[in-house]
Amino acid sequence: MKEMKPSRHLVGIVIGLAVFFGLEHETGNAKTVKDTKSLCLECHSKIAELTNRVTVHRPVRDGQCTVCHNPHASKRASLLADDDSNLCYNCHDRGGKGFTGTVVHKPVGEGKCLSCHDAHSSDRKGLLKKAEGDGCFSCHPKEGIIAKKNIHPEVKKGRCTVCHNPHSSDLNGLLIKDKKSLCAGCHPGAGEIFTKAHLGYKVSGTDCFGCHSPHSSDRKGLLKTTLHKPFGENQCTSCHSAGSTAVVKSGISLCTECHQTSLAGFNKINSHLIVGSNDNLCITCHNPHASDEKHLFKDKEDRVCYGCHSDTKEYTAGSNHKHSKLGICSGCHTAHGSNSQFFLTKGTDTCAMENCHSTQGKFTHPIGEKIIDPRSKMPMNCSTCHNPMGSPEDALLRFEKDTELCIQCHQI
Amino acid sequence: MSSDIESGDRMMRNKMEARGKRAIAKIFFYCLLSVTCLLLFFAVVSFAEGKIGVKTVAIITGDEIMGRFNQPSGLFFDEVKKRLYVADSGNGRLVSFDSEFKYLAELTDEGMKLPTTLVRNKEGQFFILDSGKAEVIFIDLEKKIVKSFPLTGVPSGKEQFIPGRIAIDKGNRLYMIDKLNRRIIVVEPTGEFVREISVKEKDFFGFTDVKVDESGNVYAMDAIAGSVYIFDDKGVIVSRFGKRENRKYALRFPTSLAVDKNGLIYITDQHAGRILVFDKKGVFQYAISKPGAKEGELSSPSYIFIDNERRIYVIDGNRIQIFQEEKEGNG
Numbered sequence: 201m202k203e204m205k206p207s208r209h210l211v212g213i214v215i216g217l218a219v220f221f222g223l224e225h226e227t228g229n230a231k232t233v234k235d236t237k238s239l240c241l242e243c244h245s246k247i248a249e250l251t252n253r254v255t256v257h258r259p260v261r262d263g264q265c266t267v268c269h270n271p272h273a274s275k276r277a278s279l280l281a282d283d284d285s286n287l288c289y290n291c292h293d294r295g296g297k298g299f300t301g302t303v304v305h306k307p308v309g310e311g312k313c314l315s316c317h318d319a320h321s322s323d324r325k326g327l328l329k330k331a332e333g334d335g336c337f338s339c340h341p342k343e344g345i346i347a348k349k350n351i352h353p354e355v356k357k358g359r360c361t362v363c364h365n366p367h368s369s370d371l372n373g374l375l376i377k378d379k380k381s382l383c384a385g386c387h388p389g390a391g392e393i394f395t396k397a398h399l400g401y402k403v404s405g406t407d408c409f410g411c412h413s414p415h416s417s418d419r420k421g422l423l424k425t426t427l428h429k430p431f432g433e434n435q436c437t438s439c440h441s442a443g444s445t446a447v448v449k450s451g452i453s454l455c456t457e458c459h460q461t462s463l464a465g466f467n468k469i470n471s472h473l474i475v476g477s478n479d480n481l482c483i484t485c486h487n488p489h490a491s492d493e494k495h496l497f498k499d500k501e502d503r504v505c506y507g508c509h510s511d512t513k514e515y516t517a518g519s520n521h522k523h524s525k526l527g528i529c530s531g532c533h534t535a536h537g538s539n540s541q542f543f544l545t546k547g548t549d550t551c552a553m554e555n556c557h558s559t560q561g562k563f564t565h566p567i568g569e570k571i572i573d574p575r576s577k578m579p580m581n582c583s584t585c586h587n588p589m590g591s592p593e594d595a596l597l598r599f600e601k602d603t604e605l606c607i608q609c610h611q612i
Numbered sequence: 613m614s615s616d617i618e619s620g621d622r623m624m625r626n627k628m629e630a631r632g633k634r635a636i637a638k639i640f641f642y643c644l645l646s647v648t649c650l651l652l653f654f655a656v657v658s659f660a661e662g663k664i665g666v667k668t669v670a671i672i673t674g675d676e677i678m679g680r681f682n683q684p685s686g687l688f689f690d691e692v693k694k695r696l697y698v699a700d701s702g703n704g705r706l707v708s709f710d711s712e713f714k715y716l717a718e719l720t721d722e723g724m725k726l727p728t729t730l731v732r733n734k735e736g737q738f739f740i741l742d743s744g745k746a747e748v749i750f751i752d753l754e755k756k757i758v759k760s761f762p763l764t765g766v767p768s769g770k771e772q773f774i775p776g777r778i779a780i781d782k783g784n785r786l787y788m789i790d791k792l793n794r795r796i797i798v799v800e801p802t803g804e805f806v807r808e809i810s811v812k813e814k815d816f817f818g819f820t821d822v823k824v825d826e827s828g829n830v831y832a833m834d835a836i837a838g839s840v841y842i843f844d845d846k847g848v849i850v851s852r853f854g855k856r857e858n859r860k861y862a863l864r865f866p867t868s869l870a871v872d873k874n875g876l877i878y879i880t881d882q883h884a885g886r887i888l889v890f891d892k893k894g895v896f897q898y899a900i901s902k903p904g905a906k907e908g909e910l911s912s913p914s915y916i917f918i919d920n921e922r923r924i925y926v927i928d929g930n931r932i933q934i935f936q937e938e939k940e941g942n943g
Binding site (some may be wrong): 469 | 744774
């Protein structure tokens, strides 16, 4: 009896697999009685009308319905051949131009291309479902963008893509250029009116967003809502040398000369007195001129905090369950300094502040100084069981509530 | 003829049997090899996970006599007196423990508001960072002196001097973080200026912790950048490693650092709930502990200190955990 060498087995297996997949492939391309275009349109006659629009998706135009749809069966709606998040990217390169930025438009990241685009045809360029502005405003409500008296003309026209990339960007806010050069494309910063408006200060090349709202404002010249007092009173020389953007004092003393009590707020057990990348640590978080945010924050509150707490941003973004006030960091944390762990405004009572969770501990699991966690031998508080920064579990629990949570302490 | 056939069959049978035995031996060998590899793999993983090699020596949470800690922020083990001192910041006191970590006494003083970091020199004098007053306090218990620690000859920076964490070397020199001027000031025990240590790198945000080893090398942390800087005893930068990254065994939210006798650098990571150990080149060695509330687990480690016996002291919320490594050949 002749023994077969293992290599021969291998060859046999390879041939077998090749034959199997070859046949499979062949059956997958079983000849249809008609070409797919006419075959599908026999029943789906309305689709034929869609091909008369200005822009038609190429597979629709070419009658390649099976590029996206399975003609027999699918577990997905509309007999789609793949999940929403993958379907478009089977043809359109995820790594293609405009898609490689670090900041990704949410629907793009989730593969929800059909939020903005029509899969078959459209009367608009780029297969857009709605006119550019209307499409954007359907998710980004007008109230937050153009509700104010004076509206940036391009915003009014709904031409959002003049400044924003709808897919991705390396810049916050999906901007197409950095803030210092974005506005200069239309507002070159030369001329008498421009210079006069800025009281003779050479502001070209600076960040216009520091003082101006790019969308709308109740103030003339689209100035932001809250103005730093000397700025609002044209007292520029309080901080700047006359006619120059150079500041009269370096570092934090520029601010503490007026805001004398602010520095004392940092003299706590936990202090945010960390200089950061700016010479003046105050402008790490605050805008010295104008802001649409409270406390003259230089950006939306969560963006300011996440600027340094990038890992928290990533953690919360990846959590299935998020605290409802997650973006309002100052709702629970003190920004300058705190004698409580995690800079909490009221220590372990923070959760019960302002009637947020005032009933906790009264009729639920007891908490407080006398209730000791047997694992840590420390008093229990809300964060013993909940992680307010986000969790994969319901109610921001640290463990799965039916099988893991209680047995952490209550042994069966 | 038939005997030839029989002997041929026998030979064939013998051959087959031999092959069968060899095959079984091979299977057995590969099984053994796989199991060994698997065991080795789990041993490495367990070690990296901190499951072996470290025992919890003590956990201090307080008792009826001393009360509970309230935001302890810094601690120091006095090798001369063999005592542990803790800056119990929220209670505005220093608490001392004996070499077996039994409570001894507490020290409070009107001149001390929020003690957050402390060191003690060989003469038994304390230098305490008081964050409430934004100054360093000098305490001599024998002479009953509590006063601000005066500095002389320190070159003025662009900003006012607001001290951060402090460290001490074997020559009793003090290393104080100058928070706003982004430097470390080295002074004699008298307060006389020796040198300043700073870096000019673009992505440097400022020092948040500092420790000194037996040779006078200085280890400093920039928590925002997630970087560790190592300087020699002259204050010249020797190396820098680390950046904040959201992956296992990378620095996510480093809070404090310590160095052992072998030059290994231990870093507490508050968001990872672990201690990560690196060599001087920044190569990750292993992790100690894991996130959690149980004994030996860490929920939010904020400060670390290592004594000469390589006991690792970690402030974890309102408790202090003391670990001892049990690894061979590393001590």
